[in-house]
Amino acid sequence: MSDLLNKALRYRWLVFWVLAFSYILVYFHRLCPAVVAVDMMRDLQAGGTLLGLLGSAYFYPYALMQLPAGLLSDSWGPRRSITLFFSVATIGSILLGLAPSAFWAIVGRTLVGLGVAMLFVPTMKVLAEWFRVREFATMTAILMVMGGLGSLTAAYPLALLSNWIGWRFSFVAVGVFTMVMAILVWLFVRDRPADLGWPSPAESVGSSPPSIGLLEGIRRVLTYPRFWPVAIWFFFDCAIFFSFGGLWGGPYLMQVYGLTKAKTGHILSMLAIGMIVGSPLLSFLSNRIFKGRKPVMVLSSFIVVCLTALLAFYTDTLPTAALYLICLGLGMFSSAIVVIGFTTTKELFPVQIAGTSTGLVNLFPFAGGALFQPLLGYVLERGGKVGTAFALAGYKQAFLILFGCGLISFLACLFMKETLVRE
Structure with a gap:
């Protein structure tokens, strides 16, 4: 054996x-x-x-x-x-x-x-x-x-x-x-x-708690008031990251700052660096320093408000170093932070419906991206063009919308329940 x-x-x-x-x-x-x-x-x-x-x-x-x-x-x-x-x-x-x-x-x-x-x-x-x-x-x-x-x-x-x-x-x-x-x-x-005829390395747990049916689990999650601040935060926070990092950040850097595609890719790669560094860093801050989920969520959301404010109010006057730092910050505090968001969701509910609660809350970040990517495209089109490029006024209006998303996600954090049980 x-x-x-x-x-x-x-x-x-x-x-x-x-x-x-x-x-x-x-x-x-x-x-x-x-x-x-x-x-x-x-x-x-x-x-x-x-x-x-x-x-x-x-x-x-x-x-x-x-x-x-x-x-x-x-x-x-x-x-x-x-x-x-x-x-x-x-x-x-x-x-x-x-x-x-x-x-x-x-x-x-x-x-x-x-x-x-x-x-x-x-x-x-x-x-x-x-x-x-x-x-x-x-x-x-x-x-x-x-x-x-x-x-x-x-x-x-x-x-x-x-x-x-x-x-x-x-x-x-x-x-x-x-x-x-x-x-x-x-x-x-x-x-x-077992598919290969081997024993499982996973430990066998003792008596498991009674299972909860899928429909009952969905009902419990959606009718629990503390679920909704987390869901709203996911929707607006990820709307920022997916809209900027997933689509419009590239055209913005090329059309407003005149950067090459390679230079644009270099700056946008800071989003990924922020994700890679941010996941373990924010988990460490939550578990060891703040000993709580909510303080890290609130701090991260406040930083995102500041970053989107820079994009909205200093759209065409940011130095190159600031563009790098904004992308790094969004990768950490708008994307990597979702690890804490998912942990918070899991800790709100009994273990029997952890999968259901995570699956339901995971609808909201992608719904945010699905709604705001075309919305920002519409705003950019309405802002007019200079040649083939979108006008600066359109980018200012688009980033004002992201700034509004940042404010809403920050307010949602204030209504979240602290879920980390202190020993």
């Missing part, structure tokens, strides 16, 4: 790293339009609103798939679910690269969002089968770092690649890589060690 357990302990790392490298693609696809947005507008003859719809087409299916992802993982299994849906993402990415019009590009991006939506929840289920409870948080943190690497590749490396082979062939190449990862998942990932 010990020999079989040792095999499982070794093999689980292959399972983990295949899934972790797959997770890079989730964040890459989420943020990749920012760097190539200007090229896509030109080649697809799309205005701001249409490009906003193209960017947000990822978020609608991703948000809608959060609850079905858990159900499919339980009924059909993570390995089969991820392989099938990553194949869908492959088709979507290749279609996006070959799209003859904005309509087909939107169809492709929708398929990408649908496909990659099926990775995170099934991966959590696989990790729970292969790793011990005390190891689970560490493995999740490593997974978040891999997501940060995905954001990083969507910035400067994508700018270089698109300069070399164009944005269209870049998406085709990413589609091929997505298919490779789908094949690797099918070949090497197993839902649980």
